[in-house]
Amino acid sequence: MSVNPMHALEVEQLTKTYQGGFRALKGIDLTVAEGDFFALLGPNGAGKSTFIGILASLVNKTAGRVRVFGDDLDREPERVKSAIGLVPQEFNFNLFLPVEEVVLNQAGYYGIARREAKVRARRYLKQLDLWDRRDSEMRKLSGGMKRRLMIARALVHEPRLLILDEPTAGVDIEIRRSMWAFLRELNAGGTTIILTTHYLEEAESLCRNIAIINEGEVAESTSIVRLLDRLHTETFVLNLKGRVSELPQLGGFVLQHLDDCTLEVEMSREHTINGLFQALSRNGIEVISLRNKQNRLERLFLDMVDRGTQVAAPRPNSLTVPQPMISREDLA
């Protein structure tokens, strides 16, 4: 594998077989550019956490190579570990320690002197709105606070590559939005970010590139824009000014009643919103507002599932997915 210093992460033929023979990773090849905001998606059990565990040295790989900013994980583990900050999926704190001590200890493990560690702990706890709780024991924090603390803890050694495994799972919308803003700012400052999430809106909103892992293999690795270009239809929900009892037939648009004042419209990419409004106006239907019925990336996933189960041969310009990738329950 050639060493490219512009790559934050280069993974070649990464394989993991657990005791008992389960093959979690079946030869993953993946590259993440320096400065990228990268999404790693896939259904439960796809191998995402195993992949991240290997990068963070929490899981022993069976075979393959991992380079982080050109340093080989096997040959230069300390340099690789120093370059990575991990925000794990599950809480992994000593619940009896105060917040600030958790961050200071982590800085100490990275060999950061106490004085400098205190400066950084103050900076990141303030940025993540936890400074006022610095003396609170971990067990007294809310779930959202714990999530934010895991980010502060992962940043205290100022890593060049931040890996977040479902960082906003279980946090309310307001905190999620503030975490997104923080991560965008961090990425703009030069930190490469790899993110796994079940909130597909999160990936679409934050990330530039994406890899989809399924059953231990990379099913797709591309830019979000290119991936979304493959969507052939979009669905909108329209709130109407008046009641509509009978639906008109509109060419190119599939209309469906949600209730008397709400319509669902599925439209292909050849048609425009303007065209939709004109057609509706011609039929005396006035629209107050509209919204996407679902996240577009989520729709893409569901399309992939449907194709995997219903269509033997994939259509041109569509994702080639050998098996169903994700269930609707996974996305719920």
Next chain:
Amino acid sequence: MSRYGLAWPRYWICFQTIFVKEILRFARIWIQTILPSVITTTLYFVIFGRLIGDRIGSMGGLPYLDFIVPGLVLMGVITNAYSNVVSSFYSSKFSRYIEELLVSPAPNWVILAGYVAGGVARGLVVGIAVMVVAACFTEISIHSYSVTLLVFILTAVLFALGGFINAIFANSFDDISIVPTFVLTPLTYLGGVFYSIELLPEFWQGVSLANPVLYMVNAFRYGLNGVSDIPIGIAFGIISLFILVLAAFSLVLLRRGVGIKH
């Protein structure tokens, strides 16, 4: 120098962090970690030293109370050095905050040294506390300060390593109490804490020589009273050998990630 800074200062800071964390841990819960050993040994001194000891007379050329002091002090050191590491490291596995260390660039030997040093610190605190209690019952004289201190530390290191290995293999909180109950306590009680092995038949004297605690207790007794069933050089050799073997085994386990990595 790498772009991450010189290695040794980083290692030192990392070691200090683990060490101080461990000290703060057992200091915060001193009622659970320090006090029980002090109360237990006080009872030993009262019952075996005063009430029964006066009827026993002398043992190994010493008044019985003086004879049991080194063993009781070391018993406190052994159980506390072991308990500290096994409970702390296993808790970090159980609650998964061992991952904080595993993702960091801390080398395995620094992690091991930090936890062992924490166990040694607790062992020494309890050992000193027991000696203070002993001084309330009898006059403590130290024959050799260097031997006393060295045995103190080496014993704590050895059993802290034992606790570390126990924690690595433990899969439940039950697993961390099995070894202290079924291995450590019998070894300590049969290690010449309460009697001289000269009292045993020749066969059992030979069996006793396979017990590492015997060497520690006798070396410590030599340090305090100048009396030992075992030549002091052999005692140090045996203790050092056990330390080297357990330290090497611990590092192999850490390198392979046994019990802590998938």
